[in-house]
Amino acid sequence: MVTSTSLVYLIALPLFGAAVLLLAGRRSDKWGHLLATALSASSFGVGLYQLSQMLARPTEERAITQKLFSWINVGTFNVDAGLLLDQLSICFVLLITGVGTLIHIYSISYMSHDENRRRFFAYLNLFIAAMLLLVLGNSYLNLYVGWEGVGLASYLLIGFWNQKPAYATASKKAFVMNRVGDMGLSFAIMIAFATLGTVSFSGVEEASHTASKAALTAIGIMLLVAATGKSAQFPLQAWLGDAMAGPTPVSALIHAATMVTAGVYLIVRSNFIFDAAPTAQLLVVIVGAVTLMFGALVGTAKDDIKKALAASTMSQIGYMVLGAGLGPAGYAFAIMHLLTHGFFKAGMFLGAGSVMHGMNDQVDMRRYGALRKFMPITFATFGLGYLAIIGVPPFAGFYSKDAIIETAFNAGGLKGILLGSTALLGAAITAFYMTRVMVLTFTSKERWEENQHPHESPLLMWLPMAILAIGSVTTGFLFTRGHALVNWLSPVVGEHAEGEKVLLQPMVVSGLALLAVIIGVGIAIAKYQLSDVESVAPQDVSIFTKIARKDLMQDSFNEAVFMRPGQALTTLLVQGDEKVIDGAVRGVAATALGAGSTFRRTQTGFARSYAALILIGAIALIAAIWVVTQ
Amino acid sequence: MNPYNYLYVAGLLFTIGAVGVVVRRNAIVVFMCVELMLNAANLTLVTFARINGTLDGQVVAFFTMVVAACEVVVGLAIIVTIYRTRRSASIDDASLLKR
Numbered sequence: 001m002v003t004s005t006s007l008v009y010l011i012a013l014p015l016f017g018a019a020v021l022l023l024a025g026r027r028s029d030k031w032g033h034l035l036a037t038a039l040s041a042s043s044f045g046v047g048l049y050q051l052s053q054m055l056a057r058p059t060e061e062r063a064i065t066q067k068l069f070s071w072i073n074v075g076t077f078n079v080d081a082g083l084l085l086d087q088l089s090i091c092f093v094l095l096i097t098g099v100g101t102l103i104h105i106y107s108i109s110y111m112s113h114d115e116n117r118r119r120f121f122a123y124l125n126l127f128i129a130a131m132l133l134l135v136l137g138n139s140y141l142n143l144y145v146g147w148e149g150v151g152l153a154s155y156l157l158i159g160f161w162n163q164k165p166a167y168a169t170a171s172k173k174a175f176v177m178n179r180v181g182d183m184g185l186s187f188a189i190m191i192a193f194a195t196l197g198t199v200s201f202s203g204v205e206e207a208s209h210t211a212s213k214a215a216l217t218a219i220g221i222m223l224l225v226a227a228t229g230k231s232a233q234f235p236l237q238a239w240l241g242d243a244m245a246g247p248t249p250v251s252a253l254i255h256a257a258t259m260v261t262a263g264v265y266l267i268v269r270s271n272f273i274f275d276a277a278p279t280a281q282l283l284v285v286i287v288g289a290v291t292l293m294f295g296a297l298v299g300t301a302k303d304d305i306k307k308a309l310a311a312s313t314m315s316q317i318g319y320m321v322l323g324a325g326l327g328p329a330g331y332a333f334a335i336m337h338l339l340t341h342g343f344f345k346a347g348m349f350l351g352a353g354s355v356m357h358g359m360n361d362q363v364d365m366r367r368y369g370a371l372r373k374f375m376p377i378t379f380a381t382f383g384l385g386y387l388a389i390i391g392v393p394p395f396a397g398f399y400s401k402d403a404i405i406e407t408a409f410n411a412g413g414l415k416g417i418l419l420g421s422t423a424l425l426g427a428a429i430t431a432f433y434m435t436r437v438m439v440l441t442f443t444s445k446e447r448w449e450e451n452q453h454p455h456e457s458p459l460l461m462w463l464p465m466a467i468l469a470i471g472s473v474t475t476g477f478l479f480t481r482g483h484a485l486v487n488w489l490s491p492v493v494g495e496h497a498e499g500e501k502v503l504l505q506p507m508v509v510s511g512l513a514l515l516a517v518i519i520g521v522g523i524a525i526a527k528y529q530l531s532d533v534e535s536v537a538p539q540d541v542s543i544f545t546k547i548a549r550k551d552l553m554q555d556s557f558n559e560a561v562f563m564r565p566g567q568a569l570t571t572l573l574v575q576g577d578e579k580v581i582d583g584a585v586r587g588v589a590a591t592a593l594g595a596g597s598t599f600r601r602t603q604t605g606f607a608r609s610y611a612a613l614i615l616i617g618a619i620a621l622i623a624a625i626w627v628v629t630q
Numbered sequence: 631m632n633p634y635n636y637l638y639v640a641g642l643l644f645t646i647g648a649v650g651v652v653v654r655r656n657a658i659v660v661f662m663c664v665e666l667m668l669n670a671a672n673l674t675l676v677t678f679a680r681i682n683g684t685l686d687g688q689v690v691a692f693f694t695m696v697v698a699a700c701e702v703v704v705g706l707a708i709i710v711t712i713y714r715t716r717r718s719a720s721i722d723d724a725s726l727l728k729r
Contacts, residue, residue, distance in 0.1 A: 604725065605725030605726065606721075606722055606725050607660075607721050607722075607724070607725075608651070608652055608653075608655075608660075608721060608722065611651045611652055612652045615648055615651075615652065
């Protein structure tokens with residue numbers, strides 16, 4: 001495999017920025033955001049250079065590696081800190097640094113009134129570095145370092161405004177739920193080391209051909225647990241909605257475009273494990289299908305624009321996980337949807353940020369309306385992202401989502417029909433809730449609070465939105481032209497045998513998907529555009545709406561099943577500690593004290609009684625000797 | 631003369647001394663009783679030396695006398711000091727070490 005010496009710059013540049021900004025402190029307040037943006041952009045530049053180099057090489061030599069240093073060297077267990085850039089990683093590198101740079105630019109303006117802007121940019125750079133390490137690591141252990149790094153950056157950025165207790169709680173919730181997933185990843189690494197003896201991607205791939213199915217299934221399930229945590233998939237999805245406490249650019253970058261897709265990356269990267277472990281793969285599709293419906297249903301009930309988009313993100317990542325669980329047929333489509341989603345969802349989040357910017361940080365969509373006239377550029381860019389996510393041809397989401405629905409239908413048998421129908425129904429609900437967001441925000445009547453003066457955002461904010469909107473329009477077409485992305489990724493994720501029996505032809509699936517979209521859009525328009533919307537959410541709603549507003553009871557469930565018993569367990573342990581362990585220690589001390597105060601009475605201080613005791617002792621001794629020697 | 635008679639005398643002296651130490655309160659008397667016990671031991675040593683026909687016991691008796699002389703010096707000094715501060719030579723009054 002080709003080795004390189006320049007891969008490390010991808011990570012080192014943003015890491016350097018984070019270090020400088022955090023160590024220089026307030027002195028870098030004036031230029032910190034510019035440095036961070038420049039370093040992110042230069043990392044993107046290195047990524048583009050690597051892409052051009054990669055394109056110049058023949059297909060089998062495209063993957064390149066770089067060994068940084070020998071990390072762990074114990075007996076037969078050797079792990080190098082090494083980087084691997086192949087056809088899969090480069091997609092992520094360009095998405096992370098590209099979208100990341102745009103969001104840096106956006107944040108310069110969005111965060112300009114925040115006195116901690118420099119710290120914000122330091123964390124953003126830290127995130128970029130950690131995310132790049134995640135996708136560039138050449139072993140599960142290196143990936144794990146990046147995996148924890150993005151968790152840390154996510155925690156710091158969700159709680160960026162931690163002076164509000166609710167936001168601080170949200171960041172803790174995200175961190176704790178992510179830890180549950182991280183535990184899955186560490187278990188997967190341990191099982192891989194115990195059964196396969198290696199943790200590098202190439203080593204595990206080689207060993208997976210001969211390894212036992214049970215071991216591979218265990219690794220696969222643990223990797224799935226890790227993916228559900230990081231990607232907010234069922235059953236570890238509850239943190240994503242609260243994560244919207246972070247500043248909007250964070251939601252766009254971390255909780256829409258990049259970090260939450262790390263789970264999909266992990267599954268696609270571990271394709272050799274899942275291909276050899278059908279049980280784990282089946283669980284992957286189940287998780288994906290459940291989550292895509294879960295997110296979509298939650299999305300229909302949310303009035304907070306960011307939470308509606310967060311639910312949508314959850315649902316769309318459900319599509320990706322579903323695609324990734326469909327085997328070689330779906331890996332490339334999962335990645336394609338991930339990339340197009342990165343564009344249109346980041347763009348829509350930035351649009352939401354722009355709306356909030358113009359509406360005094362109001363997030364309740366019932367207090368929006370008619371913003372089309374006041375924010376034409378935001379409306380246009382958001383609208384293009386909207387058309388992309390609901391899957392209107394020829395926008396990006398049409399190509400990627402359609403491909404996943406089609407692959408799901410063709411998965412074979414009852415499983416295919418179930419998965420395909422779920423994905424299709426999800427598409428209809430997606431169209432419904434996204435149209436709801438669009439209508440409530442931009443086209444319905446004004447329902448503003450008093451003293452609102454909506455205005456268009458400055459150039460630095462709408463330019464990244466415009467670029468992302470262009471991406472939402474074009475990427476789908478570019479990726480599918482001549483199966484470009486599928487062919488590009490095939491050396492990593494494996495070829496999909498063509499010519500299998502298909503259940504539904506592509507044209508039929510597209511037609512069904514379009515029909516679903518039209519139904520969803522139609523219901524939403526009838527409900528929100530053509531009839532009046534109340535500016536306060538009505539309370540006399542059906543039980544289903546109430547449950548959906550509460551995120552399908554996810555928090556109540558977690559609280560009842562995990563939190564309360566966990567608290568009871570800790571209380572029990574604390575009491576055990578205090579009563580049993582501390583009690584034993586205190587008991588020993590009390591016994592010694594009591595014995596002391598009892599025996600102290602024998603010390604009278606009278607010399608004559610001591611003398612008498614000595615005498616008695618001496619006589620007893622002599623008597624004993626006499627008895628023994630007789 | 632039967633040398634064992636000396637041993638009986640020594641035993642009697644020792645017993646008188648021991649009983650005196652235990653029952654008398656006056657520090658001077660207690661002190662004298664201790665001397666009585668020491669001399670009883672000395673008498674025993676000398677007697678056994680005579681019985682066994684060796685000099686070991688005689689030598690040890692000299693050591694005992696030297697130690698007893700030193701002890702008298704220190705002990706009487708302590709008793710006098712206690713009497714000066716507490717106006718009492720009763721051994722039971724000097725029980726300050728119990729607490």
